[in-house]
Amino acid sequence: MITDTITQQFKKQVCDEIRLLEEGKNRFRLFTPFRFDDGDHLSIVLKKENNQWIISDEGHTFMHLSYWIDSSDLTSGTRKELIDYALNEFQIQDRYGELFVTIYNSDECGSTFYGFIQALLKICDVNYLSRERIxxxxxxxxxxxxxxxxxxxxxxxxxxxxxxxxxxxxxxxxxxxxxxxxxxxxxxxxxxxxxxxxxxxxxxxxxxxxxxxxxxxxxxxxxxxxxxxxxxxxxxxxxxxxxxxxxxxxxxxxxxxxxxxxx
CATH class of the missing domain: 3.40.1350 (Trna Endonuclease; Chain: A, domain 1)
Incomplete structure (x- = not known):
């Protein structure tokens, strides 16, 4: 029942192509149509920590970007400014490279997920900027x-x-x-x-x-x-x-x- 409700909210706020796959107790893999420029899907999980549900990339976004951009370039200069702006705009937290957002209100989990997706896509744009060499x-x-x-x-x-x-x-x-x-x-x-x-x-x-x-x-x-x-x-x-x-x-x-x- 809970996962059905969450799935419906995610579909309503983001798109119909959302699926949840249970991977363990209080842990679900979120499948979306959103991808990096090289075709890999964004990696997102819904899991429970300290009695609170969070949506997390488990460090995958920065790890993926490091294939194309030196890790030090993500922690200073224009790229870092763009990343920080995206995190602040959608109230995403960075925990040693893991990006996550806490769901405080179950009625807002769909909009929270939508904001998380938006933040990851904006962060992925630094790879585009790197290749374009602005x-x-x-x-x-x-x-x-x-x-x-x-x-x-x-x-x-x-x-x-x-x-x-x-x-x-x-x-x-x-x-x-x-x-x-x-x-x-x-x-x-x-x-x-x-x-x-x-x-x-x-x-x-x-x-x-x-x-x-x-x-x-x-x-x-x-x-x-x-x-x-x-x-x-x-x-x-x-x-x-x-x-x-x-x-x-x-x-x-x-x-x-x-x-x-x-x-």
């Missing part, structure tokens, strides 16, 4: 690459020449020091950034800066070929994308370290 996560990944390969005293993000450019008009995404010629590295995701980078590099040459320019694109194929040709005149060290050329970028950075140390 600007915010692209720049975070760029910064992470620098931080993992240089000590803190070696790099400065959003660097500018304070003597000649006190307002920071000609900014460098990251400057790597302690080299014969510092690296001026730009993370570029759109045509406006291509243009701004070209202008900045020409200006640095005009100021007689001794430096090595490097550009790392989010996806070079999406950018204007005309703009890229202009940029190539002042920067011949370019990487078409971060996600597909990360090892090449790291190799280039380490080779510059060898040159600095005379090896």
């Amino acid at each position: 600007k915010s996560t692209f720049y975070e990944d760029f910064k992470k690459l620098i931080q993992q390969n240089f000590s803190k005293e070696r790099y400065t993000f959003d660097w500018f020449d304070q003597e000649r450019d006190s307002e920071g008009v000609y900014e460098v995404d990251c400057r790597i020091n302690n080299l014969e010629r510092p690296l001026y590295i730009y993370a570029i995701s759109n045509d406006n950034q291509v243009k701004d980078t070209t202008i900045s590099l020409f200006q640095f040459e005009k100021w007689s800066h001794q430096f090595q320019p490097v550009t790392i694109f989010e996806d070079e194929k999406l950018l204007s070929k005309k703009g890229l040709k202009k940029l190539a005149k002042v920067c011949d060290q370019q990487f078409p994308s971060l996600v597909n050329h990360e090892q090449e970028i790291i190799h280039y950075l380490k080779e510059n370290e060898k040159l600095k140390n005379g090896r």
Whole structure:
């Protein structure tokens, strides 16, 4: 009787394709039509804990995302903000990676389940954002690459020449020091950034800066070929994308370290 009532509420609030399968005392597997992008179904159970019914993913959602995204990327930056927003919006709790919601009122179990589904689907969207490499996560990944390969005293993000450019008009995404010629590295995701980078590099040459320019694109194929040709005149060290050329970028950075140390 209880499971029949719960099933009907779930079907009414979510969809008709809901089934409950008893797996043990006070424990049911919830089957829904909702899936991750790779086709796997969301994993959800209804179980009783401390005399209260809860709906839980038993850690499956974060585990599934970790197949595609580094676990550390789920605990900081834009991805974490999106996850936290979804959890707060639907009052979902995170217990060491297990996402769950408590059913306080049996009359509201259907709407509670609906909110839980919505939260999981929103959290799954961070995988989509990762693959699309939107600007915010692209720049975070760029910064992470620098931080993992240089000590803190070696790099400065959003660097500018304070003597000649006190307002920071000609900014460098990251400057790597302690080299014969510092690296001026730009993370570029759109045509406006291509243009701004070209202008900045020409200006640095005009100021007689001794430096090595490097550009790392989010996806070079999406950018204007005309703009890229202009940029190539002042920067011949370019990487078409971060996600597909990360090892090449790291190799280039380490080779510059060898040159600095005379090896």
